[in-house]
Amino acid sequence: MVVEDREFREGEYVLLYMDERRRWIVKLEKGKKFHTHKGIVDLDRVIGKLPGITLKTTLGTTVYVLRPSLTDFLLKISRKTQIIYPKDMAVIAALADITPGSLVVEGGTGSGALACFLASRVMPTGKVVSYEVREDVQKVAEKNVKRLGLEKFIELKLGDLTEGIEERNVDAVVLDMPVPWRVIPHAKAALKHGGFFASFSPTINQVEKTVEKLQEEGFVDTRALEVMVREYKVKKGETRPHTRMTGHTGFIVVARRA
Ligand SMILES: C[S@@+](CC[C@H](N)C(=O)[O-])C[C@H]1O[C@@H](n2cnc3c(N)ncnc32)[C@H](O)[C@@H]1O
Structure with a gap:
């Protein structure tokens, strides 16, 4: 698949990557929060941004936001x-x-x-x-x-x-x-x-x-x-x-x- 290099839109799926074992595919929806055991990710901060951005959970853990691969x-x-x-x-x-x-x-x-x-x-x-x-x-x-x-x-x-x-x-x-x-x-x-x-x-x-x-x-x-x-x-x-x-x-x- 070709990795699309455009901003994330509401309704699409993203890969939240914390480390090798902690990775999730999540649908972007306005007002949605994603809960992990290392804090909460505010998905509003992803909409309109380019792949590769990093976010901090409420507990300060880094999360990378990427487009999911086919696998x-x-x-x-x-x-x-x-x-x-x-x-x-x-x-x-x-x-x-x-x-x-x-x-x-x-x-x-x-x-x-x-x-x-x-x-x-x-x-x-x-x-x-x-x-x-x-x-x-x-x-x-x-x-x-x-x-x-x-x-x-x-x-x-x-x-x-x-x-x-x-x-x-x-x-x-x-x-x-x-x-x-x-x-x-x-x-x-x-x-x-x-x-x-x-x-x-x-x-x-x-x-x-x-x-x-x-x-x-x-x-x-x-x-x-x-x-x-x-x-x-x-x-x-x-x-x-x-x-x-x-x-x-x-x-x-x-x-x-x-
Ligand atoms: C192990 S699953 C296939 C999984 C699939 N390769 C995948 O990656 O998602 C086997 C499937 O074959 C179907 N199946 C079994 N016998 C069949 C037949 N004679 N004709 C068509 N489908 C059949 C079963 O219902 C089952 O859904």
Whole structure:
């Protein structure tokens, strides 16, 4: 996303950054105060100012006011389901070659985090068509997509991916749902020759079933992997990995339609 360099307006979301662990996305409204355990922030003082301003809370703690990035938003969106994390989204988008102009079929939509991330890759000329089987879940995703202003690039469809994919000449099919192997024949019909199939699954049993079905359907260049990110605490003379890290999110399978 392009970081807009203009004054903050009433009604938009800002990132209040205090430190690594204390960061909040807040909607700017006249007369609104934001309470933290280190004092209160007066949001009236943000409207009309440029990103990068600093404020002091009533207890004297510094708060930086920035425009939220896409990942700031995605990690804070309303959730009806588990979402895919940035480390996995980024690798899926890179390995499935999702670029501006791509037509991507994605599902299940869930909370819409992956759909929004993929939309930010395919825009301004591409599109993400996202299928979800549950209407209540789709409503939450719709709200999230609108909040991020990505509705021009995401078409939300209510439907069961195991029953079929309507689109044709698709560049990539990306799945985050319990039975991706049951979608593979439909993905094959939807994809261009050379198009990419990618799926994200929490268990290795799902990976085995997915790869087996990909082979049966003649997909090639199949890879299975997981992404591990180890963050560091950086301090002169004391730099070392953080004690805790995310041990497991899921496995990624990528293949191409021959
Ligand atoms: C883990 S969530 C997806 C989260 C999403 N990737 C995100 O980042 O927000 C899985 C979703 O797949 C949906 N789903 C399950 N089976 C489906 C199917 N056969 N067709 C379409 N959606 C399905 C579920 O209802 C659920 O919302």
